[in-house]
Amino acid sequence: PFTTSTLQQEANRKLRLSARETMRTAQGLYERGFITYMRTDSVHLSDQAINAARNCVADKYGKEYLSPSARQFSTKARNAQEAHEAIRPAGESFRDPSATGLDGRDLALYELIWKRTVASQMAEARLTMLSVELDVDGGSLGPATFRANGKRIDFPGFFRAYVEGSDDPDAALEGQEVLLPSLKTGDSPSCKEVEALGHQTQPPARYSEAALVKMLEKEGIGRPSTYASIIGTIVDRGYATLQNNALTPSFTAFAVTALLEEHFPDLVDTSFTARMEGTLDEISTGKVQWLPYLESFYKGDQGLETQVQQREGDIDPTASRTIELEGLPCVVRIGRFGAYLETKRVADDGSEELLKATLPNEITPADLDADKAELILKQKAEGPESLGEDPETGDLVYLLFGQYGPYVQRGQVSDENPKPKRASLPKGTKPEDLTLEDALGLLRLPRHLGEHPEGGKIEAGLGRFGPYVVHHKGKGEKDYRSLKAEDDVLMVGLSRAVELLAQPKRGRGGRTALKDLGTPEGADEAIQLFDGPYGLYVKQGKVNASLPEGTTADTITLEQAVELLAAKAAAGKGKGRKGAGTAAKKPAAAKKPAAKKAPATTKTGRLRASAVRIIKAADS
Template identity: 35%
Template sequence: MPKNLVIVESPAKAKTIEKFLGKDFQVESSFGHIADLPSKELGVDVDNNFEPKYIVDKDKKALVKKLKDLAKKADTIWLASDEDREGEAISWHLAEELGLEKSKTRRIVFNSITKSAIQKAIENPREINYNLVNAQQARRVLDRLVGYQLSPVLWKKIKPGLSAGRVQSVAVRLIVEREREIEGFTPEASYRIKAAFKTESGKVFEAKLSKAFSSKEKAEAFLQENIGADFSVAKLDKKPAKKSPAAPFTTSTLQQEASRKLYFSVGRTMQVAQRLYEAGLITYMRTDSVNLSKEALDAAKEAITSNYGKEYSEVRNYTGKSKGAQEAHEAIRPTDMKLQSPSLERDQSKLYELIWKRTLASQMSDAQLERTNVRISANKHQEEFTANGEVVKFDGFLKVYLEGSDDEDAEEQEGMLPAMKVNETLLNEYISATERFTRPPYRYTEASLVKKLEELGIGRPSTYAPTISTILNRGYVEKGTIEGVERKYTQLILEEGTVNEKNLTETIGSDKGKMVPTDIGMIVNDFLVSHFTNILDYNFTAKVEEDFDEIATGDEDWQKVMKSFYKDFHPTVLDVEENAERASGERILGEDPKTGKPLLVRLGRFGPMAQIGDAEDEEKRFASLLPDQSITTITFDEALTLFELPRKLGVYEGEEVEANVGRYGPYVKFGKKFISLEKGESAFEVDMDRAIELIKAKQLADAPIAHYEDEEVTKGVGRFGPFIKWNGLFINVNKKYDYDNLTKDDIVELIEAKKQKEIEKLIQEWPEEGIRIEKARWGRHNILKGKVKVELSKDVDATKISLEEAKALIEKKAPKKKTRAKAKTKAKK
């Protein structure tokens, strides 16, 4: 038995560390936290100094028993979870739940999984840092208080199933406020002047007028002034300039840059970075620090000097903005600077290369530039054209890397200008005056949202990915699919002494992939801002983060912070729950011309809807909004048109055919079948011929492709790819088979393989009772009867369960299902 037990939180991390330690060390994983607050109750004793109630989940009990047994046999237990607050709390829970003796327990931390880092950690153990533990507890408890007390208020006042959170709700507020700015924006037109000139040597370049004209008439008058004008170089300035590299990556800057350059979502970036860290290729990926260790600085210098030469190397120390204890000791960097392109799967390779380049560039020389500014005058007016150029004299860090930007209005990179001298005569090729409109603020991307949250001091690096996932999964925000609309604009061109006019078009408002608030997101935000101003206040949320930092450094008591927050928060919750009116985002658009009843839009049980008639009207009518419509922007005419649905298209094969819109978009209904229209098709425009085409395609898709043992075999495509269905079994068809051309032998092989799997899966069965016990995922088992499923915990021996025990478990579960079914029926009535 090994004398040393090392416990980490990740199995992948455990495998990597095991390579570096000898036979005296056994490395095991805790699979994250082994204890947490209960999921179905508040789990915080607010009357007893906010004492948390930590429990070991039933899924973790077998693991805890295993670790406890191993710990008893080991001479020394090394708690090696991550070096941030979360990792410290994991180590603390391990010490508490495993009952570890202090004399036998060592806490070690390392910011990279390399042999030298692990050995150094073993040589420098410490005790659990309870200030870090308390900072993590404070965040967990405060977020639990906010989530568990605000969410039921939203269920009661808006709609069941909603949630609120300290950071997620502030993120939604940012997105909603940006959307309101866009909705309230009125574009203003002006005419921008651009010209092309030719030098005496015959080189052509472009220049601009620094001012714009407010009207077409003024722009045309200016162009007229330039007819027959002589142009010359009035002033020529050349100045040296430099560009400096960006600091190495922190968590948030890595998330932003991976979004800009690799088009990774924040969540994807963190998943890939986690795998790189666990493989020992990069340092810890949750950090606020921009520091590099001396070892890293020396390695970068050596790599730069050997690859590019001494003149490209400049050792730099960066200073971060974070004051808190949350940051690790280093920025995110490769553990081996000599390793530029390790053999990895695609996403990991891309992210590793980005980190390698950024780290190397941060230790390289400035780029030396020469910037040229030319002013061009005319003999017929006082306005001057300007042109700017840039020449790279020494590329420095640009040889490796240049940071991306979120500025969508950024000018194109300046190019070189031809050689010119003061008073040189220039020949004008053309002058254009192009109508341009002011732009509304840009919607947030994931990268720019992270940047804004960081600027405001809201959340921490580890919270950004789950925050964005939560607001998307809750349906408060969605990734935009806005195609944009065409807008006309005018361009005037002075060429060869004549001014001509062109009418052109451009596409505006295209916002694919940007963060767009949904109706429910806006309604929830408005309700929370109205009734819980403090929680949604940017300064308050940032101040809470500062409190956590002070707890982490031992300068603040976490329970005192909880008490200060709760004394104002809880009474507000009770008051709003009791006295606030329900919120539905209702907008009255006008009167229905046929009935004179009010036409309004609001949030309904199944989403945004239009309604004719008020709440008390027993004959009120409803219509779902289309997927691209919103309560806040829909017009009276658009809402009225919705009541033309369903449209009767005709009769086919004796069944009524109609077009309508449902929760999942427009569809054609044929008998009891619902057939979705394709993207771009409208329920208002589809005709009978197209409906029949869709019906025939559906019938063909649903028709049996074969028979086996007197049962039909059909095919389809589901969430997990193509499948065939036989005798109630859904059988996935993998890439080994040609799905479009399945042979009879293929079908038999697939069905028999599935039947064998079902046999192997079966543990016990009582056919006369309709009860069976089957293997499930993750080494667990399920008891099944009809649609009732009882999940068994890992420590239960499924082969020893009797029929009576199985029946009892089924009966215990079944009434809950019936109760939920009754509740749904009652709600519908």
């Protein structure tokens, strides 16, 4: 059954949810009574849960799929806290996922928990594993051996309900059969075709959130309740970026980790936080006194304060923000506004000068090679090379690199043209593949697609959230839809745009509106009905209002929605305002002296540092 850690791992592998999103969704399910408490290290199930799970197995899959006896599990995690049972569907009987009324992430996560809990009480699968070796006389090349491995599922057992995910993208699913042709002793297969396939050893896969949570748990770093905040802060503060569900370290992560490893190696040792957690457990049981421990930690001979005072003078600010990567004709430095390249070049007069060029935020240490670095430096030193001329204006079109990535620009910056037309490259577009035709298309966005069947014009454009289509309905009213991954903003046509605009509009958090109630007279925005974590609610613009008890999606009217939203808006405006009859303001108390600022290195900071170190070690 699921613990907090294994739930985060499986939700990341199967549902592509981050640890933070998993915990937020699980919190909502717990608060509404769908699952038991979601912060636990225990894999123990109560008798009530075991009975409910076994009843589900018998009803849904048949008694032959039941394990012979009730299964109970024991926790193997280090420093496990087992105040609660494993995460499982709540109640004496488990609600079938299809009967919960849930949707979206809520339904997907509940179904994952339901399947895992039910599978824990199912019979074992029975497999037949077959390995075949063919010895071949290769003539002058010598003998050769060909090997094939097969697997046949004789009885699926718990595979009927659940197959665990894997962090290895190339690993076959455990519940998948690999059938070999029928063979018997004495067969002599004939060779129909031989294909030579090359194979290169691949580096270890990057850490996904699931793999990092698994490593943190293995090393005894943190608690289940801290994994989501550790990983969330790593991403929020720019130590790593999430690309295709993999955590990729940034230049900042390289610089910070190198600094800490050189000057504070004990604080980023992965066993440091594990030792601290052990001491905190002893404090909680009364074996160790907390005040002497804190005194020793901060003010002891090797305490944090002492270490900082001893070592801060040894830190060279320039060296600490410098990253040298093998094969680059320059160094990378971390500046106030991000990473940049720096190298020395010989000027026209023969003197040496420093050349600096900003690195786009999207470039990571793994992406930067010598060719890309030389291109960025060359553009900085000599100016960009043009892609060609815009036939309509006669201006040259340039491909440039900025802090927020590559972009195209028509014309040069001058007194007559201080702000030339610019357009960012769509996500996934490689600068080296960009043509003049593509660049001109981007510079001419938004492009008119035609008239909407209900009136008003439709355009396609590129905004801060990516490519989109918009329906101009008149009187300033606009209806937007994002383009899908398969759509090209330069090629999308009118019929596809109308199709996208007809789809329900997604609200914040990716929710899809259940119903569009209409636009009140005199208003610019429509009122829509959504199903959220706490029930049904109506939304207009940025104002939300919950539906009163007894009101359903079928009975709510536009007039009722307007009244609910007006009441909510009025209540929001009145928050924090004092009425005329409030008491006179008390005289200000004497200002207290400012408290001494706590050391910047906190326990959470050390947990993050350990996690960043793990990611960097895997990357290097």
